[in-house]
Amino acid sequence: MKLINVDSLSGGEVLAQDIVCEDGTMLLKRSTRLRQAFKDKLLERNIYKVFVTDNAVDPEKPNPIISKETRNLICEELKKQFILVKDKIAVDPEVMNEIASILLDQIPESQAAYDIKDIHVNDMCTYEHSISVAVLSALVSRKLNLPPDLVHQVTIGALLHDVGKIIIPNDILNKPSKLSNPEYEIIKTHTTLGYQMIKEHTGLNPISKLIVLCHHEREDGSGYPLNKSDDLHIAAKVVAACDILDALITDRPYRAAMPLNQALLILRGEKIARDVRKSIEDLLEFHPIDSIVLLNTGDIATVESNHSNNLRCPKVRTIYNLKDNQYVSKKIDLSKSTDICITKKLDLNETLNKIIKSQPLVF
Ligand SMILES: [Fe+2]
Ligand SMILES: [Fe+2]
Numbered sequence: 585m586k587l588i589n590v591d592s593l594s595g596g597e598v599l600a601q602d603i604v605c606e607d608g609t610m611l612l613k614r615s616t617r618l619r620q621a622f623k624d625k626l627l628e629r630n631i632y633k634v635f636v637t638d639n640a641v642d643p644e645k646p647n648p649i650i651s652k653e654t655r656n657l658i659c660e661e662l663k664k665q666f667i668l669v670k671d672k673i674a675v676d677p678e679v680m681n682e683i684a685s686i687l688l689d690q691i692p693e694s695q696a697a698y699d700i701k702d703i704h705v706n707d708m709c710t711y712e713h714s715i716s717v718a719v720l721s722a723l724v725s726r727k728l729n730l731p732p733d734l735v736h737q738v739t740i741g742a743l744l745h746d747v748g749k750i751i752i753p754n755d756i757l758n759k760p761s762k763l764s765n766p767e768y769e770i771i772k773t774h775t776t777l778g779y780q781m782i783k784e785h786t787g788l789n790p791i792s793k794l795i796v797l798c799h800h801e802r803e804d805g806s807g808y809p810l811n812k813s814d815d816l817h818i819a820a821k822v823v824a825a826c827d828i829l830d831a832l833i834t835d836r837p838y839r840a841a842m843p844l845n846q847a848l849l850i851l852r853g854e855k856i857a858r859d860v861r862k863s864i865e866d867l868l869e870f871h872p873i874d875s876i877v878l879l880n881t882g883d884i885a886t887v888e889s890n891h892s893n894n895l896r897c898p899k900v901r902t903i904y905n906l907k908d909n910q911y912v913s914k915k916i917d918l919s920k921s922t923d924i925c926i927t928k929k930l931d932l933n934e935t936l937n938k939i940i941k942s943q944p945l946v947f
Contacts, residue, residue, distance in 0.1 A: 585635050587896075587925055588647075589697060590626045595619050597636040601923050604882065604907065607628050610800050630928055634841035635640030636690070646701040649719060650690050659711045662743060669781050670750045684718075684739040686895075691722055697869045697896070698723065700844050708758075710746050713830055720826040720864070727863040730772045730818065734791065737856055738819045739796025739803070745823055748778025748796070760837040775800055775809045787789025791819045802855035821857040825864060828854055842904070869896040871926065876935050878928040882907035884935055894919050896926065903935075909942045 585600040603612040603626070611629060612622065618636070625636065648655070662684055665675045674923060703723070704716045721742040725735040736775070749757060752774055756767050763771065779797035782788055798812065798820035805813030807824070832847035842850070848870045851861060864870075871877055871887045877900065879885055885900035897918035905912050918924055 585923075587633050587635055588630050590623055590818060591616055592692065593623055593634075597634075600635040601636060603631060604880075605631075614839070628766065629675075631880075632927060633925060635923065646699075649698070649702050650687060650715070650826075651706060653692060654686060655705070655712075655771070658666070658686065658715055659709075662711045662714060663932050665744075666750045669747050669778075672781070675744070675782065675788060676783040677785075679680070680740045680788070680792075680891075681736075682741065684736050685744060687715075687718060687739055688722055688736065691719065691726075693726065695850070698867050700833065700868055701893075703828060703893055704833060706841055708835060708837070710749055711947050713834060714743050714746060714829045716834075717745060717823060719824045720830060721823050723867055724826060724860060724863045725819075726819070727867055728822070728859065730822075734819065737789045737791035738795070738822055740789065741792035741799075741819060742823045742826065744782065744792060745795055745799045745827060745858055746774060746778070747782065748774030751777055751781075756857045758837050762838060771798070772808050795820050795823045795938065799827055803857060804855040806855055818857075818860075822859050825854070825856040826858045828856070829864060845870070845890040845892050845895060848872070848895075866929075869926075871898050871929065876903075876930040876932065877926045878906075878930055878938075879916075879924050880923075880927050881905070883912065883914075883940065884930065891919050897921075903941075904940060906942050909944075 588597070597618045599612055599618060605611050611631070625902050634713050650658075661679055665679060666674055674898075703719050705907070706713050707713070718739050722735055722739045725738045730738070744844070747748035752771060756763070756770055759767065775797055779793060781798060782793055794817055798810065798816065801810060801816055801820060801824060802813045803816070804812060805811045829847055829851055832842045832850060833844055835841045848865060848868070849872065851864065852872070865872075869889070873887055873889060875887050877887060879886055879902070883902040884904045884906065887898045887904040889899045891897060891899075899919075900914065900915045902912050902914045902916065904910070916924060918926065
């Protein structure tokens, strides 16, 4: 049995359990063979995921969005482009467009949620980091409904965002201990150095150049190099957030990679755009402690703790069952349950409304 997004149903899958609506009515019975036409029916009823039978898929194994072969190919091409920049030769816009198109073609448009292990490769190499940031930025841009042209430019900008590091000395970039203040100041110059090196490249779009310059800016002006707090372009905001997250979950010479749930909590403390952060959390199905969720059992529950590498299955405590119209306090570790899952995030108003509506009217 596996849990899949309704969005990605291709038809023919067999339901592994009954689908019961929030009001307790049976929508589809176990063993039903799903048809494309059921998709809308499910989505209309706020059912975003279903369990289907499948013995062949191992959920623990990565299922990379970008195949290893494509990733290696892009890595090699990107390396060549960085060297061109270092040699004061313009990047090849056709190659950059081609790389971005290959990436975007491999990223499914319809899937609502992703596992980080399918996006990110834990590798300190600048090129691997750039590819992971580009994939995540493309996903976030699509989640934010940015126009396709802009998503393409964001992807190119994300691929090139750290191009300035090509002229930062390796002994500073790979220093195995904490950087001194002067060394940190040198690292910070990679934004302006990168921008200066590519700003005259006529084939490169202005948004991608802006990303190279502004991917370390923050919403409150605490970033660099411009300390810009207003009018920061959405493209730079997206790459800034994805860059922080990818850096946190990657091993560094001076520290080990952080578990994803911790990294996402740190991201919450960063001065980044709220809508961008929310898109990242939705994509990765992060339900922070105390958030309220609806389970496929009809239970409204609060999240009590997260598993570091299985964000979609936190430990929860139920509050109220909409099917039985009663308050129930029960602890469930969703990672240990094969048939209970989160179907929806709820906010406080939505939660109260659902509970109030489920109560019989007394006159
Ligand atoms: Fe950077
Ligand atoms: Fe970076």
